[in-house]
Amino acid sequence: MAEKLLDQMRRVMRTGHYSYRTEEAYVHWVKRFIRFHGLRHPEEMGKADIEAFLSHLAIDRNVAPSTQNLALNGILFLYQKVLEVELPWLDDVVRARRKTNMPVVLDRSEIRVMLAELASPHDRIVGLLYGSGLRISEALRLRIKDVDFRRREIIVRNGKGAKDRVTVLADSSLPALKVQVEKALAIAELDRYRNRGGVHLPHALARKYPDARFEPGWQWVFPAQRLSKDPRTGLVRRHHLLNQAVQRAVKLAGRRAELYKPVTCHAFRHSFATHLLESGADIRTVQQLLGHSDVRTTMIYTHVINRGAMGARSPMDGM
Template identity: 45%
Template sequence: MRCVSPMALIFMDKKHTRTPVESTMAYSHEFWENYSLFLLKQNVKKGVVSWYVLRTKQYIAEFPDEHIRTHTPHHVEQFLNKVGRESRLSPWQFGQVVDAIRILFSLALKLPWARDFDWEYWRESAKPLEVDHATVARDYSNVLDGLATLDGEERCSHELYQRYQPAIAEVVRAIRLKNYSIRTEQTYQLWVSRFFYFHKPDNVRDLNGQHVKHYLEYLALKRHVSVSTQKQALNALAFLFNQVWQKPLDDLDEFIGAKRQRKLPVVLSREEVRRVFQQLKGTHHLMAGLLYGGGLRLMECVTLRVLDVDFDYNQLHIRNAKGGKDRVVPLPERFKEALKEQLALVARLHQIDLRNGFGEVYLPEALSQKYQNAARELRWQYVFPASAVSVDPRTGLVRRHHLHETSLQKIIRRAVKQAGITKHATTHTFRHSFATHLLESGYDIRTVQELLGHSDVSTTMIYTHVLNTPGISVRSPADMI
């Protein structure tokens, strides 16, 4: 005989099974008091139990003509879609709604389908994108926002902020004319600002190579930055002098460089990848599978659109990636069915959004002007959409963006820990593992370079160093005794 939980029995009480009509009015005050005690036993904090009860009542009231035990995942999706369209609801409140319904079906009613429902995706993917997020910032942000609040010693006064505004805006204009990525724009903007605030010149055009040398040495000697960070600062300042001011930066002489540390990328073994995958489920499992199976960068994964998926050729099209390059990567056969189910979810979600006056997705300004109706077409929707719509703080438009990348990062960190892996593995580790495992399988370096989208094969060569590490190829003398 199937075991039924005490809470499920309460929902099946004779008083409640005389009619299929389920509403909050059918349950007595005593019932909800008992349910509150049940929530406390599920480690819901006492201060929010009343909110969990309220969320449960709201869900039940949404389907007054259907018995709660006949509900399916589509009922939950329908309700969460409706709640997700309430743009005034904060992400933590939406997460609370998801958690309340999860407890109802998974722990109280213990319905079989609730074990496999992707609660984690719905709870974690409601976070909206920030105004300065890389996928939307260029079209809406004031290029000088945030420059007055630099960290540490380089915090500037309002007077300096006003003084250097025109010069910094000039740098941003030059970057955009060259169509550099938004990440590069933000990085160069930051380093040029710090450079100005460090020297505090009355006229920035008075700065020269010796000022650059002094600043780079300050970064190495006082701030103890890494080689890559110092090089990043030099690239930004070289762009300022050479491209913006047309004033060649060629008189640096020798400057003290940051201490170079030779670091190899963190790579998971095939067994470790399997162990991490075992800790993941649903949408996050699929996303991790694409990161590893196609060698995708984090943002390439979260910004995939429906039109980028090609099931016939088992390919994913990565568009406008790092360096403005497009490329094609393999679609792992083992994740095809899961990806088809995800696209079916996207299609259902999009249809519901359209019926309720939403359904618009973000497109870069050039595309939105060229294809004015594209933003509401299914093919332009994100493969991994946020579970809630959000209001663009600049335009006031309500859109459904892609899920925030930090949700996947958080889940991967937790999965690595649960898998008992002590390596410092992140989402990018899957890309490193993809390249290393291809080389281990005999694929040539040029093929791997193309799949990763590297401009220079020397960048890809780092993975051959991983394979040729003496610790791997040399047999320990302890094993020869």
């Protein structure tokens, strides 16, 4: 019964054009929820069962509040969108209070060291995270048609919240990025010659234009070296590089650079925003470049600009 229910959940999510990562996460947590309650059907359970599972995650598994809320989102999606059950208690389920963490920001010398420690193409990817404020998923999903070398801008398609936006392209990124695009085009041309692979196309474009999967503009800027099977369609395609590979490379580079901060891919996006504000950029401009819906999300970077906490100078320095 649970497997049929999960298959139904996948169909609903794909009809709603949810990302594959969201689909994986929601299905994972619903599966955990059902197993936790001894494979009982969700229609037989209620508010107390959901709260018992969330308490188990927080107390026994010690998960972060964001993880607990992700699990709740998956369960609520199941009830509201899949089972279409109108239950008045759903709105009363208490969400975990998210902890506000100060962003990890690297200074310019640390970023230079990190870029020097990274090999190609990881250095080019990180260059976009810092130079354009991209999320790691946005950089890896970047297609050639969305890089405008002449206007020095990047169009981010279907970013967080399914929104498009335009951000800057650093002049210093141009030479390496042009080389990367040439490599991507060479890989696509070889795939066309061998009539294999090709990139995934959004919505129904693959049916309307079968050869568009080899078109230069649709190619990933950072294609994977090997072909792989699409988990949704089963077709063998040329995917882009995976997040995990870049994250591992960044972590290792941080160790080699002997940086004691917890350096992640997202730290470069934090650094982009902080350094823009330090240089005098308007916070609304930074908000648009980052793609934040609420300026309050961007405001957190005002707490780490300049030097020290809130830009204050310690009284001990005046002694």
